[in-house]
Amino acid sequence: MLALDIENLTVTFPGLSSPALAIGRLSIDAGSRVAITGASGSGKSTFVNIVTGLERTGEGRIRWNGEDIAAFSESRRDRFRAANVGLVMQEFHLFPGLSALENVLLPARLAGAATAAVIERAYGLLSTVGLSRLGQKIETMSRGEMQRVAIARALLRKPGVIIADEPTASLDAESGEAVGDLILDLASAEGSTLIVVSHDQRLTGRLDRRITFRSGRISEDSTAAGEAA
Ligand SMILES: Nc1ncnc2c1ncn2[C@@H]1O[C@H](COP(=O)(O)OP(=O)(O)OP(=O)(O)O)[C@@H](O)[C@H]1O
Numbered sequence: 001m002l003a004l005d006i007e008n009l010t011v012t013f014p015g016l017s018s019p020a021l022a023i024g025r026l027s028i029d030a031g032s033r034v035a036i037t038g039a040s041g042s043g044k045s046t047f048v049n050i051v052t053g054l055e056r057t058g059e060g061r062i063r064w065n066g067e068d069i070a071a072f073s074e075s076r077r078d079r080f081r082a083a084n085v086g087l088v089m090q091e092f093h094l095f096p097g098l099s100a101l102e103n104v105l106l107p108a109r110l111a112g113a114a115t116a117a118v119i120e121r122a123y124g125l126l127s128t129v130g131l132s133r134l135g136q137k138i139e140t141m142s143r144g145e146m147q148r149v150a151i152a153r154a155l156l157r158k159p160g161v162i163i164a165d166e167p168t169a170s171l172d173a174e175s176g177e178a179v180g181d182l183i184l185d186l187a188s189a190e191g192s193t194l195i196v197v198s199h200d201q202r203l204t205g206r207l208d209r210r211i212t213f214r215s216g217r218i219s220e221d222s223t224a225a226g227e228a229a
Contacts, residue, residue, distance in 0.1 A: 001030035002064045002084060002160035002193050004051060009060030011046055011216075020046045021216045023060075028209075030065070030160075033187065033194040035204035038213030044197045047213070048165050051195075052085050053077030064161070082111050086154030086192065088183065090166035092146045094138045094153075100126060100145075101134040104153045118156065125152040129182055144175030148182065155186055161193040162186075168200045177202060 004027065011021040021043040028034055038044050049055040051062055053069045056077070062070045064084065069077055081087075094103045104122045108114040126134055129148040138146060147167060154162060164183055168176035180203040187194040198204050212220040 001191050003030040004028040004161070004193070004195075005061075005063040005066075006051075007061045007063075009050070009057055009062065011043075011050060011055075011057055019216050021050065021213075023218060026211075026218065028193065028195065030193055031191060032209060033184070033207040034196070035207040035210045036195060036197040036213065037199060037204060037210060038219075042213040043216040044213055045165065046216070048163055048197060052087060052163055053081050079111075082107060082113075083157060084160045086157075086159035086162040088147070088150050088154045088162065088164040088167045090169045092143075092150045094146055094149060096139040097137065099135045099137055100131055100141070100149045100152075103138055103149050104156055107153065108156055113157065122152065122156055125155055128152070128186070130178075142175070144171055144179065147171060147175070147179050151179070151182055151186065155190060155192075158190060159192055161195065164194075164196045164198070166198055167196065168198065168203055176200060180206070 006023050006026040009021060009023040010019050012019045036044055036047060050057050053072065057070045060070060061068045069080055072080060095106060098106065101122060104126060105114050105119065108118050129152050131145060131148055138149065162183065167183060168179050171179060180200065183194070183196070184206060196203060196207060204210060208223070210222040211218055
């Protein structure tokens with residue numbers, strides 16, 4: 001389980017008159033379940049990219065259980081993310097031509113971490129997410145099935161935090177609801193911290209805390225208004 005602690009974070013991009021993201025202080029407890037909301041362009045994707053180490057911050061500290069990933073080299077951030085962050089994205093980022101099982105195992109294989117126990121866990125997770133045709137090629141699957149594969153992949157290495165960026169946005173209502181249930185159930189079964197960027201109120205309404213961004217700043221924090229930067 002990972003706790004997040006952000007201090008004095010500022011992210012600027014060329015051509016923007018104000019920062020894409022500016023957070024004075026934000027703490028997310030280990031094991032908590034947090035929704036991130038905000039209008040288009042308010043900084044949500046930038047937040048995901050920064051806290052996962054996909055992008056490096058200009059200024060500030062991003063501590064996961066006390067370790068400041070902003071001070072890491074790119075390759076160390078990549079290793080940290082692979083070992084600790086389960087990412088579920090709106091557009092799945094799966095590989096066509098590979099089966100469900102091969103997609104789930106691919107990142108672990110690339111990291112040299114696909115042990116017998118990990119392979120067994122992949123089978124178990126695919127069964128938990130409700131998929132039985134493990135050899136089915138990704139491109140023949142429905143969007144709801146693809147998102148289930150992406151969830152199984154994200155959970156394979158027992159991440160301390162699951163970060164889902166609009167995980168239900170490209171799904172119909174029924175698949176979206178099933179995928180929301182799965183993410184919540186698996187996060188609590190695995191004891192992972194859960195951060196979900198979403199406009200889907202059926203999903204965000206089931207989380208413990210809602211943080212709203214506006215023009216790169218925290219404009220509302222449903223459990224700790226005093227923390228808003
Ligand atoms: N690489 C970049 N270069 C320049 N500006 C950027 C870059 N990335 C993001 N921005 C700007 O930063 C701001 C925040 O963008 P971000 O993608 O984080 O918003 P968002 O809340 O995720 O939006 P959406 O809901 O539409 O995905 C926007 O004004 C965007 O145009």
